[in-house]
Amino acid sequence: MPSVDELSVRAVRQGYRGVVRPVLFRMHGGDPEKIHGQLISAMGHLPESLLGVIERLIGTGRDPVDVAGIHFPGRVGVAAGLDKDAVAASVWGPLGFGFAELGTVTRHAQPGNPRPRLFRLIRSEAIINRMGFNNNGAEAMAAKLDNAGVRRGNNRLGAPIGVSIGKTKKTPLAEAVPDYLFSLETLAPYADYVAINVSSPNTPGLRSLQDQRRIEELTGALVARARELDPAAPVPVFVKMAPDLSAGQVDDILMACENAGVSGIIATNTTVGREHLAPADQHLASQAGGLSGRPLTAMALERVRWITRHTELPVMGVGGIMSPADAQAMFDAGAVLVQVYTGFIFEGPALVMGINRLCRPDRAAR
DSSP: OOOHHHHHHHHHHHHIIIIIHHHHHHGGGGOHHHHHHHHHHHHHTOOHHHHHHHHHHHSOOOOOEEETTEEESSSEEEOTTSSTTSTTTTTTTTTTOSEEEEEEEOSSOBOOSOSOOEEEETTTTEEEEOOOOOBSOHHHHHHHHHHTTOOTTSOTTSSOEEEEEOOOTTSOGGGHHHHHHHHHHHHTTTOSEEEEEOOOTTSTTGGGGGSHHHHHHHHHHHHHHHHHHOSSSOOOEEEEEOTTOOHHHHHHHHHHHHHHTOOEEEEOOOBSOOTTOOGGGGGGTTSOSEEEEGGGHHHHHHHHHHHHHHOOSOEEEESSOOSHHHHHHHHHTTOSEEEESHHHHHHTHHHHHHHHHHOOOSSOOO
8 A cells, every 4th residue: 555655746746747737838839948937937936935835745754964064954956957047046945855956057147059949858758958058147146145145054045055067158168167266266155065067068068078187177176276265164066977978988087076075976967869769759859959857867877876886975866867766776876865857847846755755765875
């Protein structure tokens, strides 16, 4: 007989998939980017009284853990890209998320790539995006977090805040380090951790920063600067890796991260591959950009298994987590935290609720 938690998760899932999602997916003529923008904006304006009700109904049951010196009230977080400019930062905790990774933000504000740049593959339970780090810039995010009373470690929004930082498109690769350093310096007072995004496929040349020499230079500079800013308690720095790397490339990055003193790994970003698409979605396979969702599930899981076998650094598992079972597989593979994005779009709050109430790691955080 199903438990009370299983029945509750099932009821929320059926309500979202049967009622809410069909309405959302038809808004704005089905334009995914317009729908996403309106929904994030609406979520950011929910009154505190309603947030309290949401938290009592679906935001409970989290499994706390300490990772990299940060106390996470739950193990499932918002992946970067869902809330690029901290518009809905106040809602993620009440929805049951144990942390939220905002961004990716860049030193300079930029519009991103031309539209259309976001494609929903419904039968495949997937998304292709080539957004291109569209954001208002690091200083704008810092101001927004400052106005909300957020400071590193104060848990003002009910959950730790991570910030993903990337390279501005117009910045030459040779000047990438100071570009990232500016964002780190600007956001360190507000972020509980900073994630270095060198793995998005949508900024030309960005993934070349994963090459051993460049990742050594970048991670070394950012970790050193974090220590200079706060010698007693430097902001933890995580590195987000692509799923398309060879085993040798992964090992090179892990060695660079360990040597630099990076606090953890986020695995993985979107893939440039197009395997496992449903026949009805094959016409979108030629669209440039990163693929996320169900087609990425097995690849991301295998990368996490490899990484946890080759480093003692804590790992956040992300990529293709579409069900509590997928999250449990990530935990079983050694991840201590997980993040969701596409799964949240397709499954709604039931996914977060299910991970919180039904999943437990089989190994302690390191």
